[in-house]
Amino acid sequence: MRINLHVWRQPNTEAKGHIQLYTLDDVSPDMSFLEMLDVLNEQLIQKGDDPVAFESDCREGICGTCGMVIDGIPHGKQSGATVCQLHMRKFKDGDDIYVEPYRHTVFPVIKDLFVDRSAYDRIIQAGGYVSANVGSAPDANANPIPKGIADLAMDAAQCIGCGACAAACPNGSAMLFVAAKVSHFNLLPQGQPEKATRARAMVKRMEDEGFGGCSNYYECEAACPKNISVRFIAKLNRDYLYAAFKEGV
Amino acid sequence: MFKYLNHLVISKFVMAATGAFIVLFITGHAIGNLQIFLGKDALNTYAAFLQSLGEILWAERIVLGLAFVLHIITSIYLKLYNNKVRPTKYAVTKYIKARFSSRTMIWTGIMIGSFLVFHILHFTSRDIDPKYKEMHEVYQDEHASYFGFDETVMQATNANDFGIGMHPIIKQRHDTYAMVVDGFQNIWISLFYILAVILLGFHLSHAIQSMFQTLGINGPRFTPLMIKISNAYGIFIALAFAIVPLSVLLGFIGRGL
């Protein structure tokens, strides 16, 4: 198949970028989107041009580095999949495809499609852990957890921190990310002692980084490659309000 | 007092809590208005009852006014703050789940707010058409005691001639019914009201379910149902308010006036 790729090119953070058109022939429908970009880069390198910078690592949908915006949607139109899991068969011969980096003041573009997402790491550092020294693994039945709660915590823990939620949100809010990270601890017994502090500290870090607030658009949930539900945002709101009453803001 | 604006989740909580208060009021107001279909006596009795609440009425006005002020200040602050976070748009703009009603909350809100100012000047303070201040109805109060003295006794009915203890049957009160009919017989005013309450319904269709999410209530069965209820409530409020000007325009109400 033949596709017309409109790719954002920006040499560095300060430079003004622009959209560049590349036409690719002989794209196989079995290629992943990243493999298609690899093919483009090989051609660019052969011509002596600068290849398109983009991030990827696992290429199996679990590391979250490959986030980019395809036709206005982070990770593209295929629901519940990362860019590395998106295949060219989802597109038609002759399609125009727009590929851009996340556009977010907290995720500055480093080069082309490559953005700096370290703000998410700093949010994790603010409270995305349990600070008790737990020693070696206890017996599985030593700490009973109801199946429903365990499942819910696992759903929250699915978050791969790819940044799509903040990139999709019209407000640039990172609430879905923070909610998933807070919930996956706050649902489990090990997370209880620091429940209030964690909710407060991670939201505070999110605010200090410059992310926006939630307006319940639910665009994050639609873009999330792991289908994290906005019900975790409701839970975060609950945990945060509880914390605000308990400890102040 | 406005320090809470520095906290995004608290600000949202303020939006939801003040919104909930206004929703309670709006619901009562919409249902109360429908008494116009029971006739002039029912509406005017209801209006006079509200006026007779005195301090309670003022307490309600103050609380509601405060809720509105906080709701508006917080929403404008949040909007300006959030707009700065992602100033650059994508080459292709696509929304999957963000409904039109959710993306236009600030605009429907501002339009409702402007309408509210007009509405208060129109039917509450009656400054838009001062003749509404002087619209009175003379009526017979069946519940009044036959004995005793009442300030509202109409001089014009010669009630005094009955002598102390016999007169408080004929009284006067504001003629809300005539005011509403007169107001809505103006097609432009009616159309303006109808447009405003449609926008209000639109605002509420997002707001109700959003409020539960903000307050932390979300569940796999609850939320889909609440989204339906939210839409239905928005439609109900728009219809319940709009049917009054519509009925006056079409002549179902107030033909004889």
Ligand code: HEM
């Ligand atoms: C007077 C002018 C008004 C303005 C400027 C306004 C503005 C807004 C805005 C911008 C939001 C969304 C906030 C956000 O999520 O970022 C909102 C939410 C809401 N509005 Fe209004 N609004 C107004 C009037 C009303 C009225 C008359 C009602 C009720 C009858 C109402 C009820 C609500 C509710 C319940 C919410 C949901 C709060 C939440 O999402 O938790 N608003 N309003």
Ligand code: FES
């Ligand atoms: S490369 Fe790891 S998720 Fe796509």
